[in-house]
Amino acid sequence: MKRLLLVIDYQYDFVADDGLLTAGQAAQAIEGALLRRIQDYREAGDDVLCTLDTHAADSWGQSHPEGRKFPLHCTENSPGWQLYGQLAGLGLETLTKTTYMLDQADLDWLVRQYELIELAGLTTDICVLQNAIGLYNHAVNQDLAVSFQVAADCVASFDPAGHQYALDYLQRILGFKILNA
Secondary structure, three states: OOEEEEEEOOEHHHHOOOOOOOOHHHHHOOHHHHHHHHHHHHHOOOEEEEEEEOEOHHHOHHHOHHHHOOOOOOEOOOHHHOEOHHHHHOOOEEEEEOOOOOOHHHHHHHHHHOOEEEEEEEOHHHHHHHHHHHHHHHHHHOOOOOEEEEEEEEEEOOOHHHHHHHHHHHHHOOOOEEEOO
């Protein structure tokens, strides 16, 4: 079975205490579990990809939908855009995204490549949830048999209630397997 661990947006701006849109200690607390999952996948010969939330100052604000909700963050090639902590030194492959979710071409490629996709990263109730919904719907609409899962100790959010809501939605509505719950 071809498996993928997809780590969503574990970037400096979302994790570091001085990040521009940080989830702080909740995000920092999952680093060890993420490193273990990455090692498990690599040792099994499976794939690991990370998404990089990617923005530009000239297209932020009123011209970018997220700019009406959030301050500019993860500006391409800035320190805040980089993978955070020990993940930064692992040489992980990345996919960029300019909104909450990967684009349709990336979603299509992923659901056609893998039989199991595990999501991890930040934030549970925003980008993790959006990518989960996008991957799930794309697989279903293409009549592809893809299994999905999330390790509860490998996701975090700014909002504990939103985090729990997202895990419940993934399990109850989309049928994701929730590990370590």
